[in-house]
Amino acid sequence: MKTILAELLTIGDEILYGQIVDTNSQWMSVELSNAGIKVIRKTSVGDQENEILVALAEAESRVDIVLITGGLGPTNDDLTKPCLAKYFNCEVKIHEEALAEVTEFFKSRGRELTEINRQQAALPVCCEKVTNVLGTAPGMWFERNGKVFVSMPGVPHEMKRMMTDLVVPKLKKTFNTPAIYHKVIRTVGLGESFLAEKIADWENALPSHIKLAYLPSLGEVKLRLTSIGDATDRLENETNALIEKLKERVGQFIYGYGEDPxxxxxxxxxxxxxxxxxxxxxxxxxxxxxxxxxxxxxxxxxxxxxxxxxxxxxxxxxxxxxxxxxxxxxxxxxxxxxxxxxxxxxxxxxxxxxxxxxxxxxxxxxxxxxxxxxxxxxxxxxxxxxxxxxxxxxxxxxxxxxxxxxxxxxxxxxx
Amino acid sequence: MKTILAELLTIGDEILYGQIVDTNSQWMSVELSNAGIKVIRKTSVGDQENEILVALAEAESRVDIVLITGGLGPTNDDLTKPCLAKYFNCEVKIHEEALAEVTEFFKSRGRELTEINRQQAALPVCCEKVTNVLGTAPGMWFERNGKVFVSMPGVPHEMKRMMTDLVVPKLKKTFNTPAIYHKVIRTVGLGESFLAEKIADWENALPSHIKLAYLPSLGEVKLRLTSIGDATDRLENETNALIEKLKERVGQFIYGYGEDPxxxxxxxxxxxxxxxxxxxxxxxxxxxxxxxxxxxxxxxxxxxxxxxxxxxxxxxxxxxxxxxxxxxxxxxxxxxxxxxxxxxxxxxxxxxxxxxxxxxxxxxxxxxxxxxxxxxxxxxxxxxxxxxxxxxxxxxxxxxxxxxxxxxxxxxxxx
The missing domain is CATH 3.90.950.20 (CinA-like)
Known part of the structure; x- marks a missing residue:
């Protein structure tokens, strides 16, 4: 089965200048990984038309799915929408359903719809609107030659809701994604290199569809096993059998599995x-x-x-x-x-x-x-x-x- | 004066899979900005040779400085060093001074130097070693056709120390960067939007070569003034005069300046x-x-x-x-x-x-x-x-x- 590849593209000077830490892309990576989609690149560019257009073209040449966040605000320095319209060569028009949603959003908060906010309902005619239930900038879904581009807001809670409810389910359906199983083994008390030596033969014997990664942090080392295949339950059984063998070597250093520190x-x-x-x-x-x-x-x-x-x-x-x-x-x-x-x-x-x-x-x-x-x-x-x-x-x-x-x-x- | 452009390249599956949040690149952006170097792109790729080589070539075509973090661990999944050797077409050999440093690092902790750790002292012969005083993986400095590539560890405290002490000073010298003066004003006790309201007229009157950034953190807001010009002392005097006016508005919330929290x-x-x-x-x-x-x-x-x-x-x-x-x-x-x-x-x-x-x-x-x-x-x-x-x-x-x-x-x- 072909691995579905994705790139995350973040747009905004505030990321490049270090004014904010990009936590969105970490969250998105986990969601995509859980959906069997492999992120092979993350890219951040500033609010510059030529930089954005180049990044879109590069991403299209590499991956099946490009997920774009940021640059959707109502002000002039936000360029994601005009750049996407230019990239896909189509005009921007008020989207009647989006306008109804934005109008309702303001009405429900007792605020007036200004012209600037009205323009947030204007979308490139070649995209499908993705509803933003928590904000005023709709998402946009583009398809071309079997590749998908999705633009989402940079505001974390808006993006997360949109991605969980709408984008990930639609991606899974569009790409008929493979089964992926992850397991994190948490160890403490042995440095990365000592741990690696103790488990070298076990690591070298891993089958090719199962990858191991070392994730060291202060005083701890996490081992992450990632397997790709047809059926999650088979991957889970296989992974658990491997962990039993791992325990024979370094069991006394393992304190747990998964998220709990x-x-x-x-x-x-x-x-x-x-x-x-x-x-x-x-x-x-x-x-x-x-x-x-x-x-x-x-x-x-x-x-x-x-x-x-x-x-x-x-x-x-x-x-x-x-x-x-x-x-x-x-x-x-x-x-x-x-x-x-x-x-x-x-x-x-x-x-x-x-x-x-x-x-x-x-x-x-x-x-x-x-x-x-x-x-x-x-x-x-x-x-x-x-x-x-x-x-x-x-x-x-x-x-x-x-x-x-x-x-x-x-x-x-x-x- | 030509603007010096930089790209940050992060290498490691753990970033792509969302196992860690990349906080390094935010910190690095700020440091480079403080040195008068403009970051125009951030890229993350996984532990895959071809992806790393492509990313290096793309970066070289775009910018003057490529700062690389991650992928320097002693284990087999870390590929930064062999990829850089291949990219610059030179062999990897034990670097005697690096070996002495790694040996001393282990000795001072009463631990034995294993073969795996000994290999951390092997470096591409076409690079200059950058000493890592807090860890075992040395940094690497490459130069080609007036462009600079620096590889640093992904472990935040090791990278930060290396960058502050060695890499940034050497970049400034190599590229003869413009005069930049930064001053951070540290406030506590007033939220970002309230602070912004109180200083709106002061902010709007700032001259065009002086930029203000709000850097909120837990319970605090830092204001960073950045001015670009020919002479640092002139910029400093100008900034200090502006701060005197700022104090008239929000003096009671200011607890200090610069780095000290x-x-x-x-x-x-x-x-x-x-x-x-x-x-x-x-x-x-x-x-x-x-x-x-x-x-x-x-x-x-x-x-x-x-x-x-x-x-x-x-x-x-x-x-x-x-x-x-x-x-x-x-x-x-x-x-x-x-x-x-x-x-x-x-x-x-x-x-x-x-x-x-x-x-x-x-x-x-x-x-x-x-x-x-x-x-x-x-x-x-x-x-x-x-x-x-x-x-x-x-x-x-x-x-x-x-x-x-x-x-x-x-x-x-x-x-």
């Missing part, structure tokens, strides 16, 4: 096991607690934290022994062990975790360079400590140490 | 005034403390936080009176006032701040819908409280409330 996975486990958690975080300065509380419903297992940034607070508020701090320093196994145990006792939780380290750039010593971080986990059965040697960058150290604590919780929880 | 500005003020700070944050769950401690050197004024997520912790660890919680609830002016005062007393600091609210999606009541947040500031002179009505989005509420507390500190500090 580590803090959500940990949250689910704590909820299921009815365990509560408290945090004493020094060098991570609140970021670990932020990750935990970014999860809706985290208040059912997370009771609270103390951030004892200062020595005196470590002693007075948390209760770390002055002699421990004096003898071993704040960044030490002895201190981190006390911190995790103390916060668990003080907050009366099942689990206590703690961080203490040199986030940088200041504060290092010859024995404890920037990036030295101690972390600990404590429950009634045991206390587990780890020393990390991270980077020279403060924010990176804060984030990587926080992810390491989440992973330590995952590995240390009572079975 | 609000948490850095607050940190400087606290350092100068030799004041110390403690935080009691409930609904913001650590994010406020994270903002404060993201600033290097924050340990000189920030002593610590308590995150009393649970009712019992609010009472037992912080000391909020049970009758206050019972009578008014945790999200109330009475509770927030106690929290700010208590954390200041317990942590023995000059200033205490506090947050308590309904971040959502759960926990709302008819009187206290999602997005209701109380914040407070306390010092020995006064206690100031504010009620915020934010959004329906959990993460947005957490971040906006944290910024609002920083602004409350700015406005409430002893003069």
């Amino acid at each position: 580590l803090e959500v996975a940990i949250g689910k486990t704590l909820s299921e096991k009815k365990l509560t958690l408290a945090v004493a975080e020094s060098c991570t300065g609140g970021y670990l607690s932020h990750l935990i509380t970014s999860v809706p419903g985290s208040s059912s297992y997370f009771l609270g934290s103390i951030i004892p940034y200062d020595y005196a607070i470590k002693m007075r508020q948390l209760g770390v022994k002055p002699e421990t701090l004096e003898q071993y320093g704040a960044v030490s196994e002895e201190t981190i062990r006390e911190m995790a145990n103390l916060v668990r006792a003080k907050f009366n939780t099942d689990i206590g975790v703690a961080t203490s380290g040199i986030a940088g750039p200041g504060g290092e010593t010859p024995e404890k360079p920037v990036g030295t971080v101690w972390i600990a986990y404590s429950d009634k059965h045991h206390t587990v400590t780890r020393k990390l040697q991270l980077s020279k960058e403060r924010i990176l150290n804060i984030k990587m140490a926080s992810v390491a604590v989440l992973n330590l919780i995952r590995l240390s929880l009572p079975k | 609000l948490e850095v500005a607050i940190g400087k003020t606290l350092s100068e005034k030799k004041l110390t700070l403690a935080v009691a944050e409930s609904c913001t769950g650590g994010y406020l403390s994270h903002l404060i401690t993201s600033v290097p050197g924050s340990s000189s004024y920030f002593l610590g936080s308590i995150i009393p997520y649970d009712y019992a912790i609010k009472m037992r660890q912080l000391g909020v009176k049970p009758e206050t919680l019972e009578q008014y609830g945790a999200v109330s002016e009475e509770t927030i006032r106690e929290m700010a005062n208590l954390v200041r007393a317990k942590f023995n600091t000059d200033i205490g701040v506090a947050t308590s609210g309904i971040a959502g999606p759960g926990g709302e009541t008819p009187e206290k819908p999602v997005g209701t947040v109380w914040i407070a500031y306390s010092d020995k002179h006064h206690t100031v409280t504010r009620k915020l009505q934010l959004s329906k989005e959990r993460i947005l509420n957490i971040k906006m409330a944290s910024v609002a507390v920083l602004n409350l500190i700015r406005l409430s500090l002893p003069k």
Whole structure:
């Protein structure tokens, strides 16, 4: 079966000048991918007629489907519509149904239809109108020689609604798209290159219709398997069998599948096991607690934290022994062990975790360079400590140490 | 003077499949614009040799500078390096200096250099190496017929550091770019449209060689003035005179200029005034403390936080009176006032701040819908409280409330 190819074309100076981040195209990619359509290129051009016309011609030469966003506003700097009319060589006329929709849109909001807005109902006569239920600029669907061009507004909620309700269903029908199955395997605790080495033979043995991608982020690596074929259920079974083999090699690093990040996975486990958690975080300065509380419903297992940034607070508020701090320093196994145990006792939780380290750039010593971080986990059965040697960058150290604590919780929880 | 044109080329299936949002290219656009270089196109292609080669040739035909990110990982799906070698028709060899850097990178982290990582030090012999101080994949600088291609890692912090320290300065020198003067005016506490209304006449009177851009972010709006001309010092004087007029209109919302975000500005003020700070944050769950401690050197004024997520912790660890919680609830002016005062007393600091609210999606009541947040500031002179009505989005509420507390500190500090 022929793979249906698509290009996303974004029009607008605000993207090129970096005034906005283009989040539309990421969302569109996922929708198309889920529909079995392969995006092979994304292009952004500015509000310049010649740039737009060149980009349209290039896209037509490469792909079956060109999805265009942006440049549909009512003002003069928006050129998508006149450019499409020129490109398809047809005149622009008021579209009676579109005019009725725009008129109704303004009426329902108690606003008057100005001439500028009336012109939004003018469309190239060679396109089909695509209704925009959330805004005033209709979409446009063009077909030529078996290729499809769709122009949509750049306003995210308008585009998303139009694409979900109208454009994707019509594309699926027009192109009779193949079955695609994606699965993301989420790992933590092993760098990309080490992971790649451990699974090299498995990766090399993948059949040609199944592709693997590595998606590293701070402290984590996601593996994405994408398979193309005739039937989704067959692809799903095949993918799951491959994952079983993957688990034999790196199972202990896999914490989940799909969309849920580590803090959500940990949250689910704590909820299921009815365990509560408290945090004493020094060098991570609140970021670990932020990750935990970014999860809706985290208040059912997370009771609270103390951030004892200062020595005196470590002693007075948390209760770390002055002699421990004096003898071993704040960044030490002895201190981190006390911190995790103390916060668990003080907050009366099942689990206590703690961080203490040199986030940088200041504060290092010859024995404890920037990036030295101690972390600990404590429950009634045991206390587990780890020393990390991270980077020279403060924010990176804060984030990587926080992810390491989440992973330590995952590995240390009572079975 | 000829305008120097650039294209940004992003390589990686993860962008095309929508697994990640491309934030790099927005950041790069701003940096290039600041250097007087105009981005006229952004292109993303997947990990496919022919697609990459075509994109390189197209870019070369259009622009003076092609900046490439991504596809430099150590694994087999990363093709940027072999494609560039093929495009420039030269072989790939171990670069001795790059090898020394990669070896040192691993050594400093106490890790072994694997063969896969060793190969990251292999570079096309026709390029100049661009050092990557934060990672293992070096950048590459190619020149041909007066055009420049630079390949950088896709990992944002590695790319940013490389671009700021090495690539932009070298581009400026190579292309002898025009004088450009930028100034960013940082405001907080007024939404974009309200700000625009207050400064409309000032904005309309700007001379044609000076452009204004609004850069809104969570709770803040940055105004960027960009002027182009022959001499930077003349542009600077002109810009500063305009800012004096701007201050007459919206001076009370301006907290600073340039790169320093609000948490850095607050940190400087606290350092100068030799004041110390403690935080009691409930609904913001650590994010406020994270903002404060993201600033290097924050340990000189920030002593610590308590995150009393649970009712019992609010009472037992912080000391909020049970009758206050019972009578008014945790999200109330009475509770927030106690929290700010208590954390200041317990942590023995000059200033205490506090947050308590309904971040959502759960926990709302008819009187206290999602997005209701109380914040407070306390010092020995006064206690100031504010009620915020934010959004329906959990993460947005957490971040906006944290910024609002920083602004409350700015406005409430002893003069």
